[in-house]
Amino acid sequence: MAEHEHVRVAVVGSGFGGLGAAVRLRREGVTDFVVLERADSVGGTWRDNSYPGCACDVPSHLYSFSFAPHPDWPRTFSGQEHIRAYLEHVTDVFRLRPHLRFNCEVKKMTWDPQGLRWDIETSSGRLTADLVVSATGPLSDPKVPDIPGLDTFPGKVFHSARWDHDYDLRGKRVAMVGTGASAIQIVPAIQPEVERLTVLQRTPPWVMPRIDRAITGPERWLHRRLPFTAQARRGLLWGIRELQVQAFTKHPDQLGVVEQLARRNMARAVKDPDLRARLTPDYRIGCKRILLSSEYYPALTRPNVDVVAGGLAEVRDSTVVAADGTRAEVDAIIFGTGFHVTDMPIADRVVGADGRTLAEVWKDGMEALRGASAAGFPNWMTIIGPNTGLGNSSMILMIESQLNYLADFVRQLDVLGGRVALDARPSSVHTWNRRVQDRMKRTVWNTGGCTSWYLDAAGRNTTIWPGTTSEFRRATRRVDLSEYTVLRAPARATAGEQDTVEAAI
Numbered sequence: 001m002a003e004h005e006h007v008r009v010a011v012v013g014s015g016f017g018g019l020g021a022a023v024r025l026r027r028e029g030v031t032d033f034v035v036l037e038r039a040d041s042v043g044g045t046w047r048d049n050s051y052p053g054c055a056c057d058v059p060s061h062l063y064s065f066s067f068a069p070h071p072d073w074p075r076t077f078s079g080q081e082h083i084r085a086y087l088e089h090v091t092d093v094f095r096l097r098p099h100l101r102f103n104c105e106v107k108k109m110t111w112d113p114q115g116l117r118w119d120i121e122t123s124s125g126r127l128t129a130d131l132v133v134s135a136t137g138p139l140s141d142p143k144v145p146d147i148p149g150l151d152t153f154p155g156k157v158f159h160s161a162r163w164d165h166d167y168d169l170r171g172k173r174v175a176m177v178g179t180g181a182s183a184i185q186i187v188p189a190i191q192p193e194v195e196r197l198t199v200l201q202r203t204p205p206w207v208m209p210r211i212d213r214a215i216t217g218p219e220r221w222l223h224r225r226l227p228f229t230a231q232a233r234r235g236l237l238w239g240i241r242e243l244q245v246q247a248f249t250k251h252p253d254q255l256g257v258v259e260q261l262a263r264r265n266m267a268r269a270v271k272d273p274d275l276r277a278r279l280t281p282d283y284r285i286g287c288k289r290i291l292l293s294s295e296y297y298p299a300l301t302r303p304n305v306d307v308v309a310g311g312l313a314e315v316r317d318s319t320v321v322a323a324d325g326t327r328a329e330v331d332a333i334i335f336g337t338g339f340h341v342t343d344m345p346i347a348d349r350v351v352g353a354d355g356r357t358l359a360e361v362w363k364d365g366m367e368a369l370r371g372a373s374a375a376g377f378p379n380w381m382t383i384i385g386p387n388t389g390l391g392n393s394s395m396i397l398m399i400e401s402q403l404n405y406l407a408d409f410v411r412q413l414d415v416l417g418g419r420v421a422l423d424a425r426p427s428s429v430h431t432w433n434r435r436v437q438d439r440m441k442r443t444v445w446n447t448g449g450c451t452s453w454y455l456d457a458a459g460r461n462t463t464i465w466p467g468t469t470s471e472f473r474r475a476t477r478r479v480d481l482s483e484y485t486v487l488r489a490p491a492r493a494t495a496g497e498q499d500t501v502e503a504a505i
């Protein structure tokens with residue numbers, strides 16, 4: 001990267017969010033942009049999570065871009081390697097390669113109030129940009145809990161999102177820490193080959209069957225030849241999930257029916273009442289993400305599996321000690337313990353107009369106007385920002401809504417003309433966030449009686465969108481300039497003495 005290169009837009013991250021932003025920028029006629037990626041290839045989540053059994057839990061025909069339909073999805077819930085290949089394909093088809101900068105980790109982004117641009121330090125040099133699109137992903141930095149004694153463990157330790165494919169699990173005694181979305185895919189995949197599998201469960205998840213099957217040749221033929229059939233399929237998958245939203249957001253009682261189905265799913269596979277008791281959650285279904293698997297419960301009943309109802313408390317040499325005192329000697333510990341979601345590392349690296357980092361501004365909880373713009377961080381947008389996560393549908397729908405917002409943001413800057421920046425007004429951010437938090441009060445995520453990664457350290461839900469995806473689509477269709485302060489460099493200012501003026505619209 002040339003020293004002090006200047007681009008119009010710097011996109012950070014090349015997962016669904018970053019690649020989607022790149023496609024959208026090109027479609028808006030913006031070609032002066034780069035995509036900065038710390039890894040050596042695209043894919044984000046689907047590059048980093050290569051653990052055995054990794055697959056999406058939203059059907060592939062919905063978990064893909066609407067503007068890049070893929071008639072050839074092999075399964076209803078396709079595996080990681082196919083989703084990763086899809087993203088490589090999108091990169092090629094939309095001619096994004098020239099924009100990509102790999103092995104380029106963003107270390108710091110600082111707003112320059114005089115130049116009205118971002119100064120970006122990366123692991124491979126420095127650049128400036130008029131606009132930053134931060135698409136670093138809510139689930140991209142693995143979290144490993146601070147466990148006493150872990151550093152003295154003589155065996156192998158790794159996180160599910162950093163799977164060590166050189167380590168042969170065959171015949172090994174393995175501890176699986178956590179029972180979240182990744183763990184329930186890993187457990188049935190590795191159970192047949194390990195000698196002993198100890199599953200350390202802090203809180204049991206609700207698990208529903210996953211109706212996964214190969215998509216047949218005729219179906220694929222139909223989707224290729226008559227694209228509207230793939231669109232209809234997508235529409236149906238989307239519509240069903242939209243109809244479910246009210247139960248999550250307004251009427252958690254209605255989820256009791258789903259809870260019964262989940263209980264039946266467990267009872268079918270788990271005959272031992274003691275094991276069933278350990279696996280039965282004590283909170284309302286939906287409070288934590290509802291997990292989908294038809295293999296998880298059967299795997300837990302195999303003779304080489306122990307389910308310990310207590311999280312990992314301590315490691316003593318090669319022994320893992322659970323919170324309930326259970327011990328097991330193991331050769332490897334696999335952490336399926338999630339990600340830094342409400343404390344995402346990128347927030348420490350963004351320095352706004354008043355010299356504070358985003359992490360400092362968000363110390364009492366993340367908040368951003370329409371999930372995108374934080375006050376005091378002009379011309380900086382985040383994809384999958386605060387309160388844009390979903391409990392039951394495809395994140396690609398939310399990403400595409402944010403791309404609409406990004407496209408309009410760019411258009412508005414063009415219309416305003418000159419050296420200009422948009423800074424979300426604190427009052428607009430506050431109003432938006434208050435409405436979101438008011439709606440959150442009745443949702444199952446806040447009332448269901450669980451703690452989850454949706455909540456931050458103070459118990460505030462700063463991750464989930466408390467509505468339908470179509471409501472969010474409407475809320476992000478256009479940038480409302482009255483929600484922003486327009487910052488302008490005076491037309492007659494000379495370099496070095498530019499003074500920013502605020503033009504309230």
Ligand SMILES: Cc1cc2nc3c(=O)[nH]c(=O)nc-3n(C[C@H](O)[C@H](O)[C@H](O)COP(=O)(O)OP(=O)(O)OC[C@H]3O[C@@H](n4cnc5c(N)ncnc54)[C@H](O)[C@@H]3O)c2cc1C
Pocket residue numbers: 012013014015016017018036037038039042043044045046049054055056057058063104105106107135136137138139140182346383384393394395396
């Ligand atoms: C195992 C797993 C399964 C999932 N399944 C589903 C599913 O079925 N349905 C669903 O809707 N969602 C699912 N998700 C959520 C998923 O994360 C999102 O759907 C989506 O992939 C996020 O895309 P993204 O581009 O925002 O983030 P990511 O895919 O995480 O991409 C972020 C990118 O930013 C890069 N990056 C981060 N920091 C920096 C930096 N400082 N400098 C440069 N680059 C940086 C990362 O290397 C990464 O490539 C799943 C998540 C996981 C972990």
